[in-house]
Amino acid sequence: MARTIRDHVSEKLEKNMEDCLREELRGDKTTNQAETTADKKSATNDRQSTSSENGSNAAPADEADLFTFAEYDEAESERAGYTNYSYWGSTVRMFFKDKGAVFCLIVMIAIIAFTIIQPYLPGQRDPYTINTDSELFIPLRNVAPCAEYWFGTNSIGQDLWARIWAGTRTSLFIGFAVAMVEAVVGITMGVLWGYVRKLDFLFTEIYNVLDNIPQTIVLILIAYIMTPSVKTLIFAMSLTGWIGMARFIRNQILIIRDRDYNLASRCLGTPTKRLVFKNLLPYLVSVIMLRMALAIPAAIGNEVFITYIGLGLPATTASLGQLIEDGRQVMMNASQRYQLIFPAVVLSIVTISFYIVGNAFSDAADPKNHR
Numbered sequence: 217m218a219r220t221i222r223d224h225v226s227e228k229l230e231k232n233m234e235d236c237l238r239e240e241l242r243g244d245k246t247t248n249q250a251e252t253t254a255d256k257k258s259a260t261n262d263r264q265s266t267s268s269e270n271g272s273n274a275a276p277a278d279e280a281d282l283f284t285f286a287e288y289d290e291a292e293s294e295r296a297g298y299t300n301y302s303y304w305g306s307t308v309r310m311f312f313k314d315k316g317a318v319f320c321l322i323v324m325i326a327i328i329a330f331t332i333i334q335p336y337l338p339g340q341r342d343p344y345t346i347n348t349d350s351e352l353f354i355p356l357r358n359v360a361p362c363a364e365y366w367f368g369t370n371s372i373g374q375d376l377w378a379r380i381w382a383g384t385r386t387s388l389f390i391g392f393a394v395a396m397v398e399a400v401v402g403i404t405m406g407v408l409w410g411y412v413r414k415l416d417f418l419f420t421e422i423y424n425v426l427d428n429i430p431q432t433i434v435l436i437l438i439a440y441i442m443t444p445s446v447k448t449l450i451f452a453m454s455l456t457g458w459i460g461m462a463r464f465i466r467n468q469i470l471i472i473r474d475r476d477y478n479l480a481s482r483c484l485g486t487p488t489k490r491l492v493f494k495n496l497l498p499y500l501v502s503v504i505m506l507r508m509a510l511a512i513p514a515a516i517g518n519e520v521f522i523t524y525i526g527l528g529l530p531a532t533t534a535s536l537g538q539l540i541e542d543g544r545q546v547m548m549n550a551s552q553r554y555q556l557i558f559p560a561v562v563l564s565i566v567t568i569s570f571y572i573v574g575n576a577f578s579d580a581a582d583p584k585n586h587r
Contacts, residue, residue: 310579317572327565335382341377356373367380383559390450399508405419434452449522505574506578508574516567524537536559
């Protein structure tokens, strides 16, 4: 009985102790949660106070400090939409950046100018006069270059200096004339060929016929049929020379003919003439100038070739081709090779200068290269 009571009392004590421990654990947890919540609230309050302090320091006292109303200036608004771009001005600036082309241009202008004024300078001889010895009255044949005859004389006593510049005038005249004819006829036919759809078949057939005939054969046939002269050479070279220009212009017209601004111009009733001269041809200035610049030395080369084979200009007309043919006949004689060297050097300078200047101007005239 006593053991039963003791066991019962011990069980009660153990139970009470367990209850006390549980209550203490609950109290510790509640305290920790409260402290954690208080820490979080204090941290939040600190951040809010810090941001409010920063905001109060950064906030302007007046909205005028943040925003300033712009005043309308009509002159400034007009100036903002203005550009001083000039096509020809940009073309000239781009061209003069190429020092080599500028040098060749100066040389070319100097040669052209000198060929024009050379006959009017004092002390110049006639290119067709046979010079004779004042005492023996015999022709001064094959005189080597000296102080009196700068480039010497040819096989019949004519002054080679005067004949070279007279021949350069003739060759340049032929070159410019052929280039102008090819440009006028080629551009006109090319525009019609590319813009008028109904003429495409006709011009294509004409091109196929003429383009398959070698130009050399045409030049030889015309020289045989007609009297040899400057007009004959110009006519023979221009007879088929415009075909290449027309074909090139036709291809370019086809590319830009149906662009949006051209379609809009046609819808608005813009005349065809104005459309061609304002919307089409300005885009082709660079390529037209290039082909004209290349046509001049090509025509000079054709004249030299035809005269070289004995079918060009007569002996009474001085030209670079005639001079080179005369020099070829005596080139095996070392003392007379100057008769071939001098005209060949002048011909080379003229043709190379035209090629370099033409290519440089074509690049400068391209709007894509303008900055």
